[in-house]
Amino acid sequence: MSNTETGIGKIAPVRAVAKGDGGNRTAWMGLIVLLALVPLVASPFHLDIASQIFIAAIGALALMVLTGIAGQISLGHGGLMAAGAFTTGILYKETGAGIWITLPASVVAGAVIGLIFGLPSLRLRGVYLAMSTLALHFVVIYLGGEYEFASGASTGIFLDPPVIFGYELYDGQAWYYALFLLVAGTYWGCSNLLNSKTGRAWEALHANETAAEALGVQVARYKLLAFVITSGIASFSGALFAYYQSFVSVEAFTLFMSIQYIAMIIIGGMGSLTGALLGAIFVTLVPYCIEWLMETVPYLGLDISTASSASHAAFGLLMILFLVFEPSGLIGIWKRTVARFSSQSKKEGVQ
Amino acid sequence: MTDILEITDLEVTYQRSILALHGVNLRVAKGQITSLLGANGAGKSTTLRAISGFIGLDNARVNAGRVRFLGEDITGLQLPRTIHKGIVLVPERDKVFTNLTVAENLEVVATSREEGSKWQQIEEEIFVYFPRLAKLRNKPAGLLSGGERQMLAIGGALVCRPQLLLIDELSLGLAPVIVDEIIERLREVHAKTELSMLLVEQSAAVAFALASYGFVLENGKVELEGATEDLRSNQKVLDLYLGTGSTGRADYLANARRRFEERANV
Amino acid sequence: MQIVANIIVLTSLYALVASGYVLVYKVSRVLNLAHGELMILGAYLLVATSAGITSDPLIAIALTAVFSIIVGLSVYLLLMREMTGQPVLAAVLTTVALGILLRGAMVLIWGPQQLNVASMLSFENASVVLTDSIRVSTASLWLVICTVVVYLGLLAFLHMSRWGMRMRASGQNPLLAAQRGINLHTVYALAWTLSTFSGSIAGVLVALDSRLDVNMAVIGLKAFPAALVGGLDSLHGALIGAGVIAVLEVLLIHYVNPLLSDVVPFLVLIAILIVRPWGLFGTKEELNRV
Ligand SMILES: Nc1ncnc2c1ncn2[C@@H]1O[C@H](COP(=O)(O)OP(=O)(O)OP(=O)(O)O)[C@@H](O)[C@H]1O
Numbered sequence: 040m041s042n043t044e045t046g047i048g049k050i051a052p053v054r055a056v057a058k059g060d061g062g063n064r065t066a067w068m069g070l071i072v073l074l075a076l077v078p079l080v081a082s083p084f085h086l087d088i089a090s091q092i093f094i095a096a097i098g099a100l101a102l103m104v105l106t107g108i109a110g111q112i113s114l115g116h117g118g119l120m121a122a123g124a125f126t127t128g129i130l131y132k133e134t135g136a137g138i139w140i141t142l143p144a145s146v147v148a149g150a151v152i153g154l155i156f157g158l159p160s161l162r163l164r165g166v167y168l169a170m171s172t173l174a175l176h177f178v179v180i181y182l183g184g185e186y187e188f189a190s191g192a193s194t195g196i197f198l199d200p201p202v203i204f205g206y207e208l209y210d211g212q213a214w215y216y217a218l219f220l221l222v223a224g225t226y227w228g229c230s231n232l233l234n235s236k237t238g239r240a241w242e243a244l245h246a247n248e249t250a251a252e253a254l255g256v257q258v259a260r261y262k263l264l265a266f267v268i269t270s271g272i273a274s275f276s277g278a279l280f281a282y283y284q285s286f287v288s289v290e291a292f293t294l295f296m297s298i299q300y301i302a303m304i305i306i307g308g309m310g311s312l313t314g315a316l317l318g319a320i321f322v323t324l325v326p327y328c329i330e331w332l333m334e335t336v337p338y339l340g341l342d343i344s345t346a347s348s349a350s351h352a353a354f355g356l357l358m359i360l361f362l363v364f365e366p367s368g369l370i371g372i373w374k375r376t377v378a379r380f381s382s383q384s385k386k387e388g389v390q
Numbered sequence: 391m392t393d394i395l396e397i398t399d400l401e402v403t404y405q406r407s408i409l410a411l412h413g414v415n416l417r418v419a420k421g422q423i424t425s426l427l428g429a430n431g432a433g434k435s436t437t438l439r440a441i442s443g444f445i446g447l448d449n450a451r452v453n454a455g456r457v458r459f460l461g462e463d464i465t466g467l468q469l470p471r472t473i474h475k476g477i478v479l480v481p482e483r484d485k486v487f488t489n490l491t492v493a494e495n496l497e498v499v500a501t502s503r504e505e506g507s508k509w510q511q512i513e514e515e516i517f518v519y520f521p522r523l524a525k526l527r528n529k530p531a532g533l534l535s536g537g538e539r540q541m542l543a544i545g546g547a548l549v550c551r552p553q554l555l556l557i558d559e560l561s562l563g564l565a566p567v568i569v570d571e572i573i574e575r576l577r578e579v580h581a582k583t584e585l586s587m588l589l590v591e592q593s594a595a596v597a598f599a600l601a602s603y604g605f606v607l608e609n610g611k612v613e614l615e616g617a618t619e620d621l622r623s624n625q626k627v628l629d630l631y632l633g634t635g636s637t638g639r640a641d642y643l644a645n646a647r648r649r650f651e652e653r654a655n656v
Numbered sequence: 657m658q659i660v661a662n663i664i665v666l667t668s669l670y671a672l673v674a675s676g677y678v679l680v681y682k683v684s685r686v687l688n689l690a691h692g693e694l695m696i697l698g699a700y701l702l703v704a705t706s707a708g709i710t711s712d713p714l715i716a717i718a719l720t721a722v723f724s725i726i727v728g729l730s731v732y733l734l735l736m737r738e739m740t741g742q743p744v745l746a747a748v749l750t751t752v753a754l755g756i757l758l759r760g761a762m763v764l765i766w767g768p769q770q771l772n773v774a775s776m777l778s779f780e781n782a783s784v785v786l787t788d789s790i791r792v793s794t795a796s797l798w799l800v801i802c803t804v805v806v807y808l809g810l811l812a813f814l815h816m817s818r819w820g821m822r823m824r825a826s827g828q829n830p831l832l833a834a835q836r837g838i839n840l841h842t843v844y845a846l847a848w849t850l851s852t853f854s855g856s857i858a859g860v861l862v863a864l865d866s867r868l869d870v871n872m873a874v875i876g877l878k879a880f881p882a883a884l885v886g887g888l889d890s891l892h893g894a895l896i897g898a899g900v901i902a903v904l905e906v907l908l909i910h911y912v913n914p915l916l917s918d919v920v921p922f923l924v925l926i927a928i929l930i931v932r933p934w935g936l937f938g939t940k941e942e943l944n945r946v
Pocket residue numbers: 404405408409410428429430431432433434435436437448482592
């Protein structure tokens with residue numbers, strides 16, 4: 040009714056933190072060169088972590104665009120990744136198709152599911168939308184499970200390493216470079232998208248849907264577009280995940296995975312693409328930090344069987360801390376620090 | 391005659407930038423009904439909210455000036471506190487709990503502990519003031535007509551045992567017959583309790599029928615004040631606020647429509 | 657006929673859990689996605705009290721009730737209170753975070769293995785023969801009884817007590833509630849407390865009926881569609897929603913495919929969201945608010 044704007048504990052649109060994220064060109068180039076040199080010195084273990092971060096980053100970028108920019112909450116991200124992984128797995132298992140077929144097929148499958156995910160968003164907002172995406176997560180997982188069951192592959196589907204231009208993507212370094220390029224490409228694509236008319240429309244409908252509609256933004260169209268594009272990307276990262284693990288199973292795509300992606304965008308900082316990258320790094324590293332703690336501080340009483348629970352608890356706690364004390368996330372902390380240093384150096388310059 | 395409320399040079403901004411009031415001065419005499427007239431957007435509701443306390447979502451701030459209640463400085467006092475002091479507002483919109491019955495609407499109102507034990511008696515008091523409500527006792531408030539809602543809202547506010555009652559837009563969108571009835575009821579309440587009231591109105595006729603003193607607000611400033619008799623003969627007031635003719639009717643239609651939509655939603 | 661008994665038991669379970677969602681949503685417009693975990697926490701609290709404080713099952717259950725009230729109150733005062741005035745999205749995500757935190761913490765404290773709560777309390781979960789062809793477990797019978805009592809109690813409280821009316825009033829128009837001197841924090845705290853309390857009852861009874869492990873929190877998610885089908889702000893709607901979900905689930909498992917059990921509630925949820933998002937008995941206006 041009419042007290043929508045005045046109620047306590049309500050709405051006030053989440054303001055998207057300005058995208059673009061400033062950052063000057065040379066710093067970016069330097070970072071890219073640095074990252075390109077990493078495999079020359081890193082151990083296989085570190086390369087593995089890096090590759091996991093890259094895969095997570097692609098998924099996190101997608102969710103950031105959907106939730107952080109366009110304001111459409113999704114609790115079904117794990118389901119979308121499962122869709123990509125299963126499309127690839129099933130195609131490979133049934134037809135032996137190569138990467139040039141499986142990956143585009145995964146993107147298309149994701150986009151189609153995204154369209155289905157998005158349809159409720161035309162009528163639903165906020166909490167209701169979150170629940171419909173959550174429900175679709177369970178449906179996708181159910182279908183995956185049914186396939187595993189029906190095809191007798193109840194332990195999952197095995198995949199051989201993908202072949203690109205006759206080269207088998209197998210060792211850590213190759214994966215590192217391939218995924219690195221894909222992350223860079225996704226980031227570049229997303230930030231271009233945000234600076235386009237589409238991106239502005241998303242921000243408008245995030246800030247105030249009714250106002251956006253009044254201003255002539257085709258709300259339905261852009262909402263669906265947001266779902267379709269980001270679901271395609273998420274599904275793509277699910278397919279990469281499948282190839283990287285060389286294994287697909289519903290076991291991997293729990294609700295916890297969806298929550299991890301949400302943790303990434305919250306911790307990274309809502310509304311910022313760079314935030315999504317930071318969040319992906321942070322969230323991927325947490326379980327390793329906990330393992331490290333387990334080894335170095337033995338009297339904590341953690342062991343292998345409780346490590347995953349410890350990381351669940353840690354995620355929960357971190358998300359709460361960020362939501363309550365630092366809603367602008369890591370990117371917010373970063374920006375404040377930069378601002379403080381630059382103002383300090385200015386002062387010193389004057390003196 | 392002492393003033394129960396005294397506002398001096400009040401300045402209020404919304405969202406740190408929109409200046410809604412710039413230097414409002416007004417007083418409410420104890421035991422009297424005072425009116426505050428003004429066109430749309432003049433800042434009447436803002437003034438009332440500044441007295442009864444903004445809430446976080448208003449994003450409003452008192453920039454300068456003072457609000458004094460019974461001699462005590464209450465500038466910027468927040469919502470539950472103002473109620474405890476005895477300042478109660480009948481808001482312009484959403485003035486009843488639509489999912490509660492009429493009786494429940496009166497019962498939910500928080501009263502002090504000692505009053506709480508005899509709330510049934512208080513409720514009966516309200517039904518004496520507004521006999522029409524007594525008949526509607528068990529009807530959901532969402533199904534009431536605009537006039538009945540207004541009575542219920544005033545009744546609910548009275549249960550809070552106010553020392554100062556603030557009413558935002560008493561007559562807005564109500565049929566003249568109903569307005570007359572409410573005016574009559576408020577007069578009775580006032581005769582019995584000598585309750586001080588600040589009445590925001592767009593219709594001078596209604597304001598003059600009840601109030602003994604009045605202020606005219608324009609663009610966030612008090613332009614004119616005086617006893618009702620003086621205002622009554624003021625040409626400017628006559629021109630601007632006594633036209634219950636066409637604008638009154640337009641308001642009535644707009645509000646009738648709003649009510650219809652609200653009811654359709656329930 | 658056994659199938660009817662099964663439906664009634666499952667309806668009771670979903671209804672009892674769904675009442676927790678409805679209470680919090682109706683009063684504060686927050687969707688509590690940690691409800692499943694809070695429910696299981698109730699069962700673990702029983703484990704803790706019976707192992708650590710008293711061996712008398714009745715005292716243990718009474719203490720658990722007290723603890724669950726404390727938990728509900730703390731969740732509001734320490735966490736959700738911070739989220740008042742924040743975007744709904746942030747509040748919902750906070751409950752998601754709380755859920756995952758509780759889930760991890762419960763395994764860290766009580767271990768990942770399944771616990772046999774009934775034997776810990778030396779509660780004999782014998783099956784009760786109702787008629788020749790119908791038998792249900794003692795715990796299930798208690799579940800049905802508790803659900804009836806909780807619903808009657810809640811309905812009476814919401815409609816007959818002043819605090820109950822204040823809860824309904826605050827949900828409908830929080831601003832006016834504040835303007836009428838109702839302390840919203842008290843009202844919200846009350847809603848969280850009652851919701852956690854009824855959830856804990858469900859958790860305890862489910863744990864007594866089968867085993868207890870942390871994955872049972874998914875029952876919380878499966879009961880959510882029940883709340884939504886009825887309309888998120890309608891208590892009697894939740895009861896009917898629970899019935900709808902339970903009937904479909906039991907029949908589909910029985911006649912079509914047992915694997916469907918995990919997904920039926922969500923299929924119903926999607927269907928209802930498409931056809932009638934505000935549920936069978938919910939207020940239509942709700943949709944614009946979230
Ligand atoms: N929440 C708000 N945020 C920003 N500006 C506001 C807000 N509320 C009111 N204003 C502005 O403050 C000014 C005064 O508004 P106010 O509601 O006090 O007017 P009013 O005299 O009550 O008008 P009406 O007769 O239409 O109710 C208006 O220009 C209005 O646009």
